[in-house]
Each structure stands twice: as C-alpha cells, then as structure tokens.
Amino acid sequence: MPTSLLPDSDIAVVDFAGFLDGSNRQAPVADEILDSLKRVGFVYLLNYGLAPDWVDGMFAESKSFFALPLELKELAPHPPSGAHHRGYSSLGREKIVQPTPDGNTPSRLTGDVKESFECGHEDNATSPNIWLPDDVLPGFKERFLEVYAVRTFLLRFATLHTHERYMIQRFHQVELDIFRALAIAFRLPEDYFTQYHSGVYNQLRLLHYPPVSAEALRRGDVERITAHSDYGSITLLLQDAAGGLEIENPHRPGEFQPVPPVPGALIVNAADLLMRWSNDTIRSAVHRVRAPACGAAQDGLLPDRYSIPYDFDKIIECVPGTWDAQRPRKYAPVTSGEYINTRYAAAY
Numbered sequence: 382m383p384t385s386l387l388p389d390s391d392i393a394v395v396d397f398a399g400f401l402d403g404s405n406r407q408a409p410v411a412d413e414i415l416d417s418l419k420r421v422g423f424v425y426l427l428n429y430g431l432a433p434d435w436v437d438g439m440f441a442e443s444k445s446f447f448a449l450p451l452e453l454k455e456l457a458p459h460p461p462s463g464a465h466h467r468g469y470s471s472l473g474r475e476k477i478v479q480p481t482p483d484g485n486t487p488s489r490l491t492g493d494v495k496e497s498f499e500c501g502h503e504d505n506a507t508s509p510n511i512w513l514p515d516d517v518l519p520g521f522k523e524r525f526l527e528v529y530a531v532r533t534f535l536l537r538f539a540t541l542h543t544h545e546r547y548m549i550q551r552f553h554q555v556e557l558d559i560f561r562a563l564a565i566a567f568r569l570p571e572d573y574f575t576q577y578h579s580g581v582y583n584q585l586r587l588l589h590y591p592p593v594s595a596e597a598l599r600r601g602d603v604e605r606i607t608a609h610s611d612y613g614s615i616t617l618l619l620q621d622a623a624g625g626l627e628i629e630n631p632h633r634p635g636e637f638q639p640v641p642p643v644p645g646a647l648i649v650n651a652a653d654l655l656m657r658w659s660n661d662t663i664r665s666a667v668h669r670v671r672a673p674a675c676g677a678a679q680d681g682l683l684p685d686r687y688s689i690p691y692d693f694d695k696i697i698e699c700v701p702g703t704w705d706a707q708r709p710r711k712y713a714p715v716t717s718g719e720y721i722n723t724r725y726a727a728a729y
C-alpha cells in the first residue's frame with residue numbers, strides 16, 4: 382500500500398529514503414511508486430536525495446533571475462523556434478498545446494501567463510544553452526550548471542567513502558534512482574531504464590507565474606499553463622507553496638483535482654514517452670496550473686508561483702512484460718529527441 386494518499390487525491394506520498402539507503406530496495410517502495418504512476422501518473426517522493434536548503438537555493442536563484450528588468454532577461458532570448466528550447470521566454474511566448482486524439486495540434490492565439498528560462502547540459506550540441514552575459518547576474522550560469530555537475534558530498538555515500546567528494550549530477554542522480562526503482566517494480570534488471578538516460582539531453586526549466594486574477598483563471602479567460610501532458614519519460618517537479626497545479630481526475634475525465642504542495646516533497650510525473658514505453662500501463666496524466674481553491678488576496682489576485690521542472694529524454698520501445706499475444710505492442714520504437722522537438726516546436 383502507498384505510504385499515504387492525500388485527502389481528495391489518488392496520488393501516493395512515498396518515502397524514498399529506504400530505497401536510497403538500501404534498506405528497502407525491493408517492494409514495497411518501488412511497487413508503490415509504479416502503482417501510483419499506473420493509477421494517476423503522479424507520485425510524491427519524500428527524502429529523495431536533494432537537501433532542502435539546496436532546493437531553497439534553486440528557488441532563490443530563480444527569483445533573482447525573474448526579478449531582473451525585462452530588457453536584461455531578453456539578453457538571453459529563446460530562439461523563434463520551440464525546437465531549440467533554451468533561454469528566456471517572456472510572458473505569453475510559450476503556448477503549450479495538447480495534440481488531439483487524431484494527432485492534430487491546435488493553435489492558440491494567447492500564450493500562457495508565465496515566463497520561463499530553459500537550460501540543459503553543456504554537452505548537448507543540438508540545443509546549445511543560451512546564457513545571460515556574465516555581468517548581468519554574476520555566477521548565475523555557474524550555479525545553474527551546478528545542477529548538472531557539482532562536486533559535492535552526499536550523505537548517503539558518507540559511510541562508504543568518508544573522505545572523498547564526488548562529482549555528481551544532482552537531478553540526474555535522482556532520475557537514475559527513480560528509474561532503478563521502476564525497473565525493480567517491473568521485475569527487470571536494475572539498469573533497464575538507466576542505460577537509456579545519459580542526462581545529456583535533459584533540461585531544467587525555471588518557471589514564474591506572475592500575479593493574475595483568480596477569477597479570470599477560473600473562467601478560463603487566461604491560463605497559467607494550459608492542460609497538457611509532458612513529452613519525455615518522467616518529469617521531476619519542484620513547486621513552491623502557491624498551489625494551483627491540477628491533474629485530470631483518472632476516474633472522471635474532463636474533471637481536475639489538485640496536486641497540492643507537500644512540504645519537502647518532489648513531484649514525479651510520468652510523461653508521454655514513458656506511457657508509450659510501458660505500452661500504456663503507466664499514465665501520462667494531463668495537468669495544468671489554475672487557481673487554487675483558496676489563495677487569492679483581497680484584490681482578487683493570486684500571488685506569484687515559482688516552479689522548477691526537470692525532464693528527460695531518450696529512446697523508446699515497449700517494456701518487456703507490458704505486451705504479449707493478448708495485449709500487443711501499440712507503438713513502434715521512437716527516438717525521444719525527434720518526438721520532443723516536434724512537441725516543443727508546436728508550442729511557439
């Protein structure tokens with residue numbers, strides 16, 4: 382059984398510590414994660430391996446970036462095409478769209494009420510990073526890259542290597558741990574998924590949703606981020622306490638339920654390629670950011686919301702055990718770069 386389910390939600394809150402320290406590597410931790418991803422496509426992880434003060438530092442970094450005047454943020458402009466998804470996108474530039482079941486991509490006239498900054502691995506030659514000039518926000522680039530590769534001392538290795546320090550890719554390491562758990566839950570070799578996740582094609586996004594009228598959001602006149610499913614394999618999402626994230630109710634399509642902030646938790650949500658990879662046994666849930674049930678100030682405005690999604694790529698053929706003569710493979714193998722670039726290209 383899941384560690385717990387939130388009230389009014391089907392999403393499990395799973396303590397990952399036992400998996401990381403090796404004391405609970407088999408079921409139930411791995412099974413709970415897979416179970417929640419199959420039922421709802423989302424799971425919360427506690428004690429997932431990133432220190433709370435480091436996460437706070439990421440949000441502080443994000444706030445200093447977005448607090449810059451527009452003309453300075455525009456010194457790292459996102460290119461006109463969404464296929465090169467890097468740099469700064471001002472309010473309304475990104476218009477997330479969800480393909481219809483027949484595969485068409487609708488176009489949108491107005492953009493999401495959010496601004497974003499995207500960055501990836503420095504070794505990704507197909508989508509080079511776009512940085513601000515060094516003197517605009519000194520140290521920003523270095524601190525950002527630290528997310529990918531940082532010399533650090535992780536507690537969980539402390540007992541094994543007490544006097545060494547490790548070059549570690551922090552988010553990437555979390556990703557690999559989650560995929561190890563998923564492989565165990567699928568009763569596959571532990572490296573079944575990790576071998577496809579080099580980390581080079583991953584991206585980190587800083588998102589800022591400025592104050593907006595709660596009423597206008599509820600009426601659907603404006604969107605913070607419109608209903609969509611994610612494109613890659615999984616997304617790791619850090620959200621602040623503002624609220625507003627919702628997923629489509631797995632039992633009542635078309636209705637949405639909140640994914641409320643859980644202090645200290647990382648949200649893990651399965652994306653389209655993992656759904657495809659699992660022959661649709663895992664859900665890639667449609668989600669959006671609207672107005673939380675409470676939270677608007679007296680003037681009717683919702684406060685700022687900051688979130689930090691990190692997502693992945695690679696690719697992708699149906700996992701053994703999810704298909705057989707009765708339930709044939711639904712999808713041919715696909716390379717994720719190709720698939721993901723098509724989806725981002727449609728959003729600009």
Ligand SMILES: O=C(O)CCC(=O)C(=O)O
Nearest residue numbers: 588611620626670688690
């Ligand atoms: O801000 C959020 O919490 C949602 C972000 C999101 O869904 C995305 O970037 O795909």
Ligand SMILES: [Fe+2]
Nearest residue numbers: 609610611668
């Ligand atoms: Fe998303």
